[in-house]
Amino acid sequence: MKEKNYSSPSYKPLYEQIKVLLTQSLIGGEWGPGDMIPSEIELASRYKVSQGTVRKAIDALATEHILLRRQGKGTFVATHSAEGMKLRFLRLTSIDGQKEFLKNEFISCTKGKADVRMGQILDLKAGASIIEIKRLLTFSGRPLIYDHIVVPASPFKGLSGNRVEEKNGSMYSMYESEFGIRMIRAEERLKAVGASGDVAVALGLKNGEPLLSIERVSFTYGDKPMEWRLGLCITDNHHYMNELE
């Protein structure tokens, strides 16, 4: 175990160091999505620290929804596949209801090269191979969201339209089960735009009708960007909910 090393210029609390070690075990795949990790007491003895210190490290990871504590059972690696977690990043709700059952209509899946902008966003060299997916999400038979999704090709080798259609709506649980890639965080930028072109047609709108534009970048362990997404949403009967603290 690392020394306490107080009064060093780069002083980091012990529990931060434990947190890094736990994260490395997650990245390395020692514990996969849904797995139970060792008990606090066991980890304390492994790292030669007290249970309380391990606890604080796990608390931090649980707050970030990277781990999930269940009293009496154990601590588990969080997963998007778990019921109730499939729509963790979906903030769109029906005006008079709850979170929805969405149907996934696959439009296209093509390979391409990252331009400069996409290279910056996904931390790739310009010209690197990417996979682009377009799809339409419908709610009770009516178009709701037009999605344009871009991921780097190399970690997602073999991604195809089939895979997209099978998993209804939740790309994230598919990324986990098929490619072992788990998204832990996302940044979104919203604006209002006017419908146009293919998107207007697919959504059944006239040009210029207002759409909610949601641009999202998702990050995996280590804050590495792994997916860019642009969703264009019809918000006549839905809104995007957010809580400010």
Added chain:
Amino acid sequence: MKEKNYSSPSYKPLYEQIKVLLTQSLIGGEWGPGDMIPSEIELASRYKVSQGTVRKAIDALATEHILLRRQGKGTFVATHSAEGMKLRFLRLTSIDGQKEFLKNEFISCTKGKADVRMGQILDLKAGASIIEIKRLLTFSGRPLIYDHIVVPASPFKGLSGNRVEEKNGSMYSMYESEFGIRMIRAEERLKAVGASGDVAVALGLKNGEPLLSIERVSFTYGDKPMEWRLGLCITDNHHYMNELE
């Protein structure tokens, strides 16, 4: 101090009870916005619990941005007046920059009665007195947001246009300094709409041009709703930023 009372059907951890007591002192005004609260050791002796238990209660309140810890100095009641906190609830940023200096153009301030819907939102009887404010926020000389704000009249007695114009942009710090009301949380619902009527004129838009509609309800201590707000934003050069965890 309350008993530990384990194995009671309504078991609540001690630190939760301490958290309630601290919150009551905040509601009662024992410590106002910006004040330093007693040290952890002093609170521990006041409530007859250990420092660690007080710590955990304060931690929870600090996470909710109700208290603010400053190592070496003390623990303080959070305030919207502090530099860097004035725009805590403003998620709109310029596409090529940072958070903005906004100018506040007062439009109107009228008294009225709550209809059924507004009564439900603000937890008032239908027909209760309310105050409505309309204003335009401009960014470098160009209109950016048209705000419609509604608050209950009784806690905000004396609120007028003057007060709104003085405090440039931050209603929340004005609520604190003038009325002792501090907002701790807000819920927002976003959608895309088309410009129309007075709003279109004030923002200098043609009818139907897309606007980002942000409906917000703000809550004070005890999750009591105290303000409703509808902001209509031009998002040509700005976007609403959000982080998903």
Added chain:
DNA sequence: GAGTGGTCTAGACCACCAA
């Protein structure tokens, strides 16, 4: 140097769950 919050430990005991 005195006072504050922050870290770390060791140990006791409670609540929850599964077998």
Added chain:
DNA sequence: TGGTGGTCTAGACCACTCA
């Protein structure tokens, strides 16, 4: 009944701030 996470305590010591 045994194992897990959750609470609570008491005490030591470190880091930060200010007079």
